Amino acid sequence: MTPEEKLDFETFYFAQPVDHFDATYTATFKQRYLVSTKYWNKNGGPIFMYTGNEGDVVWFLRNTGFMFKMAAKFQAMMVFAEHRYYGKSLPFGSQSYKDPLKLSFLTSEQALADYAKLIGHIKSTVSGARNSSVVAFGGSYGGMLSAWFRMKYAGVVDGSISASAPIWQFTGLSLCNGPYKVITDTFKKASVQCAKNIRASWDVIDKMSNSEAGFKFMTDEFKLCFPLNSSNIMDFKNWLSETWFDLAMIDYPYPANFLQPLPAWPVKQTCLSLNTTFSNDAALISGLAKALQVYYNYTGQISCFSLSSSGPLGTLGWFYQSCTEMVMPFCTNGITDMFQPSSWNFTKYSLACYQAWKVYPRKNWIKTNYGGKNIESASNIVFSNGLLDPWSAGSVLRNISDSLVAVIMPEGAHHLDLRSSNPADPQSEVVEKRIILVTLLRFQEYHG
């Protein structure tokens, strides 16, 4: 039984204006949302709404067990709202991604307006909900949205649980190499030698890329479905980087299937084959290849790797968003991190965006629109972060006020706290964090 069946979730669709900010544009689309009233106190119990991020909302529902637990505790209605342009909430159906003009309504502002109107719709149509307090839940981009939702629509939402939300990983707000330093620290924690080997691997790959034999060796060792060559070696290295990124991000203390089916503490597992001093380059490549098997072939069902991944996230939509509003500068230096040095080049980034979407990014807009570091006048937001998670580098890690609270899980990965609790959770931190969350959630009692 899936969680949505177990918790009696029903699926609904709500007609939203395609453009909330232009009355001359009258088209609407159907936004999907799932509702469970299993735990709800129909006499004004609170509404907990997950502000969906870049993917099918059902997938977020299945990875947000904490919200179920809290809903049971607070007798809350649960709503999982899907983000426009993802899952089944496509403003122009199968044509939604056809051209930039059709995509122009894919913005965080429009998504927040969707959520605000949806709350209004629920309150005005569900008997007993009119005066319910509303708490937004979200992780990652969904966590940014839950925080911004409270900042921008404080009259609609009373507070937010914003998990692993890098609201400061934007131009001018954080160092561009922050996330890569965190990844490196997470790997070092598992094995200093492992991080050292990964740092060394880039030069080895480059050296091997000088000969056909080297390409052939790497193609075989890494079990690729295609031959490596000088035109795709860069893609391959990026794929490696992304793999280390993802591994640190989802370094959960128990077997989980978030982006991939993985064992407990996957960074440690990955590092098992890199926790040694290699006597030569070929041995290092072999070690690296074995390490990758943990991430990409834990179930042993894959015979060869292509670089494409078709995960649950809407990567195409996010690519567009990162080319318009969500401009997150990234860089590496090879010193505080284990990656090949690479600087942030906005001009190049911008041109790539133009090539792909015929748009240029508005790199400062998120800071202007959502306040950047000046958010101290907001209230009732819990920013939680696990320090193993690269996204923690651009997140809120200190209390800003009595009601803008930072919760840190030193041993936690990407929104570990939103997941169902597990005996393997690093108890001290997660439990403490949950207590704080619950305490904060009590504000709903005064409003409800």
Place this chain on the structure above:
Amino acid sequence: MTPEEKLDFETFYFAQPVDHFDATYTATFKQRYLVSTKYWNKNGGPIFMYTGNEGDVVWFLRNTGFMFKMAAKFQAMMVFAEHRYYGKSLPFGSQSYKDPLKLSFLTSEQALADYAKLIGHIKSTVSGARNSSVVAFGGSYGGMLSAWFRMKYAGVVDGSISASAPIWQFTGLSLCNGPYKVITDTFKKASVQCAKNIRASWDVIDKMSNSEAGFKFMTDEFKLCFPLNSSNIMDFKNWLSETWFDLAMIDYPYPANFLQPLPAWPVKQTCLSLNTTFSNDAALISGLAKALQVYYNYTGQISCFSLSSSGPLGTLGWFYQSCTEMVMPFCTNGITDMFQPSSWNFTKYSLACYQAWKVYPRKNWIKTNYGGKNIESASNIVFSNGLLDPWSAGSVLRNISDSLVAVIMPEGAHHLDLRSSNPADPQSEVVEKRIILVTLLRFQEYHG
């Protein structure tokens, strides 16, 4: 010397995106703004920004003397930012009003985004302004914008002076007859008999409209430039209603030239010829006609009246805005007010909007977007109101929290407090109000 000359205001233009919420739309336009650094402490003194409303911003500058005084006191830079689609800030030049598609960027959200970006521009280009605190000033619609600016862009603006801002004169937030009750009370205060005669006048006009002779009599008495008849009598009555509305709104205690050149306490002056019991209908009409001379012909230069007024406000732009976002329900009952009973008919209103602009109003959007009555989590806003002013009916008249403060001037008209101080100001109230404002403004010292 005009105030802008006296205070060394310089005029600038800033390139704003026509559409802040769509990166695929790359056109920009020049927003006008005026800056004075006459009083500014160039070492981080605060920025006081007037958030322009529906008209030429220079006109607002000339009617906002309070801001000059406060700027002198707080060593503040003064910025008067013009609202898009008004004055010289026309996104499509002379074509801006040509069709609804060109007007589709005329929204309060776009205007607020303009103001936010403009602050960023000033802070990043004017040496010494980088860490300046920002206080927004505004009256009427400009006051709604200054309040909403703080609510939506709390990271950009530290506090707002929101004068006579009817943020609650929207669907579902206030009674539709509230403003007309206030007008009636304002007239009653000047003369109970005057209000009684105005209430009686509608039936008299209707009765006279039954005959050619009646129309002829009224045309002559009211000194109209055109003959009254059954097809324009409704417009004439609306014009009368608007006149009473405007008179109450600008019932200042000294001669002023806001919408019209007027004597001190114009309601009282108007009522001088209506402060009696008329022996017959013709006498009442004559009294009414004399009363109107106060408003429309105080300078005695007009030989006949047409109903059209070409004032400083952008009535066409506001018509569009009221047909999209700014849906303010109005009605009269003839019992608690002195007007002819008229109910609020949204369907009719909506159809008129469609006829004029090919748009249907989004009547609940302002409430959803700006929080309606649920604004208690905002901070640092002073809502000031004069109780003579019809707009006070839809405004914030009570303290909501320690930093959402309501200031009442029982003898004040429409944003009297924003005007230069005058010996005739009702001292007790205005002085007290200013003290409170100044106290609140002190928060800038902690930020500045």
